[in-house]
Amino acid sequence: MSKPHIPLDQIRAQVTECRRCPLADGRTQTVFGVGNPSARVLIVGEAPGKNEDLQGEPFVGAAGKYLNELLAIAGLRREDVFIANVLKCRPPGNRDPRPEEIELCAPYLREQTRTIDPEFIVTLGNFSTKFILKTEVGITRLHGTMQRAGKFKVFPIFHPAAALYDGSKREALENDFATLGELLRESDAASGAAPAAGASGNAASAPGAAASAAGAPGAASAPSATASAAGAPSAAPAGGAAASGEPSQPDSAPHIEQPHLL
Ligand code: SF4
Numbered sequence: 001m002s003k004p005h006i007p008l009d010q011i012r013a014q015v016t017e018c019r020r021c022p023l024a025d026g027r028t029q030t031v032f033g034v035g036n037p038s039a040r041v042l043i044v045g046e047a048p049g050k051n052e053d054l055q056g057e058p059f060v061g062a063a064g065k066y067l068n069e070l071l072a073i074a075g076l077r078r079e080d081v082f083i084a085n086v087l088k089c090r091p092p093g094n095r096d097p098r099p100e101e102i103e104l105c106a107p108y109l110r111e112q113t114r115t116i117d118p119e120f121i122v123t124l125g126n127f128s129t130k131f132i133l134k135t136e137v138g139i140t141r142l143h144g145t146m147q148r149a150g151k152f153k154v155f156p157i158f159h160p161a162a163a164l165y166d167g168s169k170r171e172a173l174e175n176d177f178a179t180l181g182e183l184l185r186e187s188d189a190a191s192g193a194a195p196a197a198g199a200s201g202n203a204a205s206a207p208g209a210a211a212s213a214a215g216a217p218g219a220a221s222a223p224s225a226t227a228s229a230a231g232a233p234s235a236a237p238a239g240g241a242a243a244s245g246e247p248s249q250p251d252s253a254p255h256i257e258q259p260h261l262l
Pocket residue numbers: 015018019020021022023024030087088089101104105
């Protein structure tokens with residue numbers, strides 16, 4: 001029997017109190033995530049930066065403004081999606097997340113994902129992509145290709161902040177978000193659903209409606225590290241993707257079929 005989903009408010013309350021790793025000592029506040037609790041698209045970044053730590057929301061400031069523009073290319077508004085990070089607290093000096101921090105924080109992202117139950121997980125940058133797909137293949141090879149983690153479609157894209165420092169990444173980012181928009185429309189067409197870019201594939205789930213929820217964990221116990229979803233179909237072969245909602249993959253693109261989420 002599958003584990004019941006935990007309401008987002010309960011996961012948020014656990015994150016707010018969390019002191020499982022040393023990042024708790026340097027944070028202004030935790031950054032749980034924001035957006036539609038029944039989102040069809042879950043955006044996963046790396047960790048809060050300075051502005052996020054101060055404001056308590058992911059992707060604010062210049063990177064957040066650019067993310068909003070990129071979402072619009074895909075036909076999405078910020079309020080359509082749910083935006084979260086792998087880490088909920090800011091690493092000092094915006095250094096890279098450490099493996100032990102990711103391991104300790106991962107259960108929160110996993111439970112967020114189970115509760116939101118998105119169709120697509122868009123991983124932004126190397127950390128979230130490698131973490132969710134459990135791969136050492138980097139974002140440069142994986143961006144713009146459809147992958148799988150459990151039942152979830154995973155679509156890696158460069159981190160928007162990368163394009164702010166390296167303008168050559170802008171074109172790839174914008175192309176990948178355009179592809180994401182195509183995938184959403186193709187998936188709608190394949191399922192016969194009316195186009196509704198941001199809403200969950202479940203027609204009954206309107207924005208603001210919490211996903212099914214029960215079984216709050218004990219406050220001190222982070223959720224265990226196994227997810228149940230598996231057996232997702234393979235990505236379509238290169239060139240024949242539209243009907244399945246899968247993108248065309250370049251012949252050289254790696255395909256990752258990760259049986260478990262996180
Ligand atoms: S980064 Fe995650 S595990 Fe570490 S204190 Fe913050 S919420 Fe807890």
